[in-house]
Amino acid sequence: MAKRILFIEDEVDIVMLMQTRLETHGYKMLSAFNGEEGLKMAREKNPDLILLDKIMPKMDGLEVCQRLKSDPKTKDTPIIIVSASGGKDLPERCLAAGADDLIIKPFEAEELLAKIKALLKE
Amino acid sequence: MRNKNKDQKDEDRSRHLRPKAEAKLVRDPKLPADMEKMSQEELIHELRVHQIELEMQNDELKSGQAMIEESRDKYAQLYDFAPTGYLTLSRDVVILEANVATAMFLGVDHQKLINQRFRKFIDPADIDRWDRYIVDIFQHDGKGRCELALKRPDGSMPYVQIDSVRIDLPAAAGQAPETVVRASMSDITERKNIDELKNQFISTVSHELRTPLAIIKEGVSLVLDGSAGPENEKQVKLLTTVKTSIDRLARLINSLLDISKLEAGRAEFKPVLVDFSVILRDICAKWKIETDKNCQGLEYCSPDLPINIYIDPDKLTQILDNLISNAIKFTPKEGKIKVELKDEKNQIEISISDTGIGIAKEDLPKVFGRFQQFSRAPGAGYKGTGLGLAIVKELIEIHKGEIKVESELNKGTKFIFTLPKIEAEEIFKEYITNGLEEAADRKSSFSLIVAHIMEFSQLQEKWGEKPLYLLTDIERVIKDSLRRRADTVLRSTGELIIFLLDTRKGDAEVVKKRIEEAIRTYLSQCKEEWIKEIRITLGTATFPEEANNHQELLDKARVRGGIKYKGVRNNGKKNPIH
Numbered sequence: 001m002a003k004r005i006l007f008i009e010d011e012v013d014i015v016m017l018m019q020t021r022l023e024t025h026g027y028k029m030l031s032a033f034n035g036e037e038g039l040k041m042a043r044e045k046n047p048d049l050i051l052l053d054k055i056m057p058k059m060d061g062l063e064v065c066q067r068l069k070s071d072p073k074t075k076d077t078p079i080i081i082v083s084a085s086g087g088k089d090l091p092e093r094c095l096a097a098g099a100d101d102l103i104i105k106p107f108e109a110e111e112l113l114a115k116i117k118a119l120l121k122e
Numbered sequence: 123m124r125n126k127n128k129d130q131k132d133e134d135r136s137r138h139l140r141p142k143a144e145a146k147l148v149r150d151p152k153l154p155a156d157m158e159k160m161s162q163e164e165l166i167h168e169l170r171v172h173q174i175e176l177e178m179q180n181d182e183l184k185s186g187q188a189m190i191e192e193s194r195d196k197y198a199q200l201y202d203f204a205p206t207g208y209l210t211l212s213r214d215v216v217i218l219e220a221n222v223a224t225a226m227f228l229g230v231d232h233q234k235l236i237n238q239r240f241r242k243f244i245d246p247a248d249i250d251r252w253d254r255y256i257v258d259i260f261q262h263d264g265k266g267r268c269e270l271a272l273k274r275p276d277g278s279m280p281y282v283q284i285d286s287v288r289i290d291l292p293a294a295a296g297q298a299p300e301t302v303v304r305a306s307m308s309d310i311t312e313r314k315n316i317d318e319l320k321n322q323f324i325s326t327v328s329h330e331l332r333t334p335l336a337i338i339k340e341g342v343s344l345v346l347d348g349s350a351g352p353e354n355e356k357q358v359k360l361l362t363t364v365k366t367s368i369d370r371l372a373r374l375i376n377s378l379l380d381i382s383k384l385e386a387g388r389a390e391f392k393p394v395l396v397d398f399s400v401i402l403r404d405i406c407a408k409w410k411i412e413t414d415k416n417c418q419g420l421e422y423c424s425p426d427l428p429i430n431i432y433i434d435p436d437k438l439t440q441i442l443d444n445l446i447s448n449a450i451k452f453t454p455k456e457g458k459i460k461v462e463l464k465d466e467k468n469q470i471e472i473s474i475s476d477t478g479i480g481i482a483k484e485d486l487p488k489v490f491g492r493f494q495q496f497s498r499a500p501g502a503g504y505k506g507t508g509l510g511l512a513i514v515k516e517l518i519e520i521h522k523g524e525i526k527v528e529s530e531l532n533k534g535t536k537f538i539f540t541l542p543k544i545e546a547e548e549i550f551k552e553y554i555t556n557g558l559e560e561a562a563d564r565k566s567s568f569s570l571i572v573a574h575i576m577e578f579s580q581l582q583e584k585w586g587e588k589p590l591y592l593l594t595d596i597e598r599v600i601k602d603s604l605r606r607r608a609d610t611v612l613r614s615t616g617e618l619i620i621f622l623l624d625t626r627k628g629d630a631e632v633v634k635k636r637i638e639e640a641i642r643t644y645l646s647q648c649k650e651e652w653i654k655e656i657r658i659t660l661g662t663a664t665f666p667e668e669a670n671n672h673q674e675l676l677d678k679a680r681v682r683g684g685i686k687y688k689g690v691r692n693n694g695k696k697n698p699i700h
Contacts, residue, residue, distance in 0.1 A: 011333055013337045014333070014336060014337050017341055017344060020344050021343075024349040084329050084330075084332035084333045084336070085332075105333060105335070105336035106332060106338075106339040106340075106368070106372050107336065108343075109340060109343050109344075109347075
């Protein structure tokens, strides 16, 4: 069965493009457009991996990440943070929030796919 | 008021002169010969004429004096109330004189400035820079400029620009000649604020640009790789060009962010001890693939011995990648690129030379400026951003090094840069000071653990490179036993220091125990005989409970290190070292 990836991201356009990308590579994509919706979906649909935008209105990606990692239902789901800002200590802060990996926008699709594959142990 | 004072002074002076004049008359009571023949009337007349003459002379003197005083006052006022700060500093950097503007800049009463040390008015973050600058002025350059943040007693922090000149004062009688520095100080706070605003603007805009760029890039990639259906050759060609430009734009945004961070002084400098020749060799090996492809030669020269210095490896890689890729880009096929490393006493020198197209003489001064591109690489392909060398220069400068360029048109270009060998203690100081400041700001604790291999230099003499390898192994063992990424381990020859942010005394002890156990396990697995000669001490100290400044903290952690590993096994018998 196709692995399911949840993409939590407020930019609709990038969600749409990623859907095409992931589906051509045999994944099924679920999407959520803000942190709260993302948390709810992660709990209900139990995806195999989560892509999480860092900068979102209301709830910041790192906070979403922390909540996902402290919830027994979702704590084992690998999370890749997608961020448009490099910023000071970003890798450290992502790791501190419990994220498994990080990718900076604009990214190479190949790089993201490689990271997904590695985390899904494919 | 002032005139009255002056008249009073004149009167005092004449009263003081009178006894002297009388004494003189007693000593020489004879009248001039021709006067003896004069009648009394004639004598009185003559005397009055003399008196009037003297009075007139006196008036002239007085007005001369007044003019001198007036002009002296004028210059004193020009000095005292000039809108620019003026000050004179002695050899031990104490303020000898200063004007009112200086006092205003420093936020201190004018009267209280004299004999104060200048560095106490500087923002602690800038003190090191100031010390280096003023030592240079006194010992080498003789004049120079520096920008500093001051720290006023009221907490405000103006930025000033200081221009200094060294002056050798003529020796006063019986005293050694004195050397002082005269300095002027002007306010550049506004300019700094605008700079800050500009850098923030660049940073925000760049981040905002990245998201739409990611969308464009992903869209084009999807069409290009056929995910959106089949496409013809012409479409692929067009979209490939688009993708190249997107990548270039992404690089430009990254470079802009880099330079704004560097200029704002927000770039982190994380020096660690590395064998520089290994770093350079690896980078050259990486670029060799590229030069082989281009039929160019890449030669690498370095001394055989390891060159252990403190650098920030990521930043050094960025510097070298940039300079080498530039050389490759501007060197034709069959051309040669040479990377050379020289170990000098207090610094290392790295040069990257090529037999490429060179830079025109009139362009040389602009090489390190922003958005300067002189000779674009011909044809399609990788295009630069015009920021590369500006970034390289900034990156070298945060290492306290220097870069220069030599070039001749159609013959080739040579970039030469130096990196100073920073002492281990200085690096430790910087890390600890940063840790202390952060802890003080956040009202939290900061702990140090020092692992010290005793008599390291003797071990090196006896066993060659083995102790160094052991030290790096122990460093790895320690790193593996630390659980937080933010904890840093620094190595010098014979010593490892572990910096634990936000860590209280009790927690530091726990970490120390864990490290101790890890080292012991590691060493017990080493089968080599010489390991038995190793003695390791481990000590810890915590701010603010046990120390207030960096030296105290370091000393305490060092002195407390009881010997934790001695030969094969030692059951925690404490043997403090000094």
